[in-house]
Amino acid sequence: MPDEESPIPEDILKSATSQLKQEEISLADNEEITHTLSELTPVYENDRSYFVLGNYDRESIRRLNLVTDRLNRREDAYAFRMVDIRGEWDNSIQKFCLIADLVTYLVGVAEKDPSDFLVEQGLLVGTTEYFSKSYVLKREYDDEEHPFGWMQDGVFDLFENEGRLYRWRVDDDLLEAAESLP
Numbered sequence: 001m002p003d004e005e006s007p008i009p010e011d012i013l014k015s016a017t018s019q020l021k022q023e024e025i026s027l028a029d030n031e032e033i034t035h036t037l038s039e040l041t042p043v044y045e046n047d048r049s050y051f052v053l054g055n056y057d058r059e060s061i062r063r064l065n066l067v068t069d070r071l072n073r074r075e076d077a078y079a080f081r082m083v084d085i086r087g088e089w090d091n092s093i094q095k096f097c098l099i100a101d102l103v104t105y106l107v108g109v110a111e112k113d114p115s116d117f118l119v120e121q122g123l124l125v126g127t128t129e130y131f132s133k134s135y136v137l138k139r140e141y142d143d144e145e146h147p148f149g150w151m152q153d154g155v156f157d158l159f160e161n162e163g164r165l166y167r168w169r170v171d172d173d174l175l176e177a178a179e180s181l182p
Contacts, residue, residue, distance in 0.1 A: 033094075033095075033098070035086075036085055036086070036095065036098075037098070037102075039085055039086060040085065040099070040102060042078040042080075043078060043102050043103055044102070045078075046076050046077055046078040047076040047077065047104075048074070048076065048077040048078070048104045048105065048182075049077070049078045049079070049080075049102070049103040049104045049105070050068075050071045050077065050078070050079035050080070050103065050104070050105045050106075050107050050181070051079075051080065051081075051082075051099055051100060051103040051105070051106050051107065052064055052067055052068045052071070052079055052080065052081050052107045052109065053081075053082070053106065053107065053108045053109065053117045053120045054081075054108060054109035054110070054111070054117050055109075055111060055117065056083065060109075060111055063109060063111075063171065063174055064081055064109055066171060066174060066175060066178070067079070067107065067109055067137065067174065067175075067178045068080065068081060070175055070178040070179065071107070071178060071181065079107075082095075082096070082099070085099065093123075096120065096123065097123070100123070100130055101129075103133070104133065105133050105134070105135060105181065105182065106124060106130060106133055106134040106135070107134075107135050107136075107137065107178075107181060108120065108121065108124065108134065108135070108136045108137065109136075109137045109139075109174070110136055110137065110138045110139060110148070110152075110156070111139045112139070112141065112144075112147040112148055118152070121136075121152065121155050122155075124136075124155075125155055125158055131158070134159070134164065135159070135164045135165075135166065135181055136155075136156065136159045136164065136165050136166070137166045137167075137168055137174060137177045137178065138156055138165055138166070138167050138168070139167075139168055139169065139174075140167045140168065140169050141169075142169070166180055166181075
């Protein structure tokens, strides 16, 4: 496809280039990245976009789907998960960063069992840009005071201090939390 026909806005291509400039990637990886970006057309065609993060085990992904569906019901909004973007290029951290650069909001759904999105949490608080557009929907457990551990509790505290941590116990609470997102 000639450059003048690319559906990808110029600023997004520049972002992709800057994210990948330090890495040596193959031509095949480069083509896969370009294809991935072209699949994200709804991100820049809507006023708001939400990259929903969390665990993909059976029950957890069902709840991710609830959040994604609730956000997609909003007018001029597009919500999706990492698995909604085809392509399995090896640079998964770069893929995450490219997508995170494009979206309006990053939304994490945190559950303790099985493991949740621990790597992404570190990335969310690791940069001012990601942190400023991130929200966490944290599951609360009746039987445990600190189910996530001290390191994750510190991350949650950062979000709570900014008013971007929403707590939930059951699906109805989770949906209510999703409704509270900007």
